Amino acid sequence: MGKTKEIKPMITPDNFNQEYSDPIEEQQIRHFVCLEMGRRIHRYIKAMRGSKLQMLRFEEQLKDLPLHEKETAIARYIDLNRKVIKGLDMKIVLARAMANYSDTFSYLVTLVNDKRKMVHYLNLINKIYIQYHEVIEQNGKFGMLDCNGKTLVEPQYEFLRTCYVYVDDLRTMPVIAQLDGKLGLILPDGKGTIVAPFIYSSITLRDEPPYFEAKKGRKKILLDTDGKEYTA
Structure with a gap:
């Protein structure tokens, strides 16, 4: 049985601050999370003494893909090699992505301290990358x-x-x-x-x-x- 499709609440003036997500911000944070996840795989293959050629081929295939396809490819890799994220704290991954996105330290602090955004982005990146068969x-x-x-x-x-x-x-x-x-x-x-x-x-x-x-x-x-x- 498939999962029930998520129904997002309608955005109104009363719930704007709670429900609205800036699409540009979201796209950029997903981009930087994707880079972090790619680095994680790089370090995993290197630490496991995997084939350097295999690692370079994987990274070469990823580099020209659109963001969505990169995310899908990395999620498939994680599904087949689940140890790659063992001990990984997704909050750290998200914080690094937010740091790369932020122009100033004060803005980074604002993002990290925004509980609603943190929960939203953590749920989003877990949904993107944790897709286990x-x-x-x-x-x-x-x-x-x-x-x-x-x-x-x-x-x-x-x-x-x-x-x-x-x-x-x-x-x-x-x-x-x-x-x-x-x-x-x-x-x-x-x-x-x-x-x-x-x-x-x-x-x-x-x-x-x-x-x-x-x-x-x-x-x-x-x-x-x-x-x-x-x-x-």
Whole structure:
């Protein structure tokens, strides 16, 4: 079941100060929050000794995207790599964004001390960046829902594993699934699109392309994100 659409109250002269949000201010604060979240991912990959090339590719893909698409891409990264925000205080992220937006210290203090604005922006950035999928179980079979309860994968598989890597072209990564005792790759697109057929005895993740290593009998095979096989 999807979430109920939020109905915003009508702005009147009596509630103007409480309900009105300056669209330019909001856009700029979102912009600076986005920069902060991008830096967080940069530091995470570096601290985890991740591939520098992977990090540079991710940042290269982000840099020319419109703000909304950048936010979506970062939210997807966080969903797949949730440790990236472990211990992160969103109030600090917001305060840094407000500092970048403010022309003077006194204006920054005014923003930070405005409880209504702080709550508004904290709710906004959490809604933008915390969009976690959920693996569900029904009658012993597994499926997947997005953050709004929309079905990404029907609950018909014996096993699901989300791929905790993020390729440089920001595509949707296949999910490792098991059906009738065999493993394959499917897309979490709500259509059950099969990327690699259910013919493998095992599929594991790799840190670099092609991102999957599979076994078919005794034979080791590499699979890319389109399901194409390569010799291991």
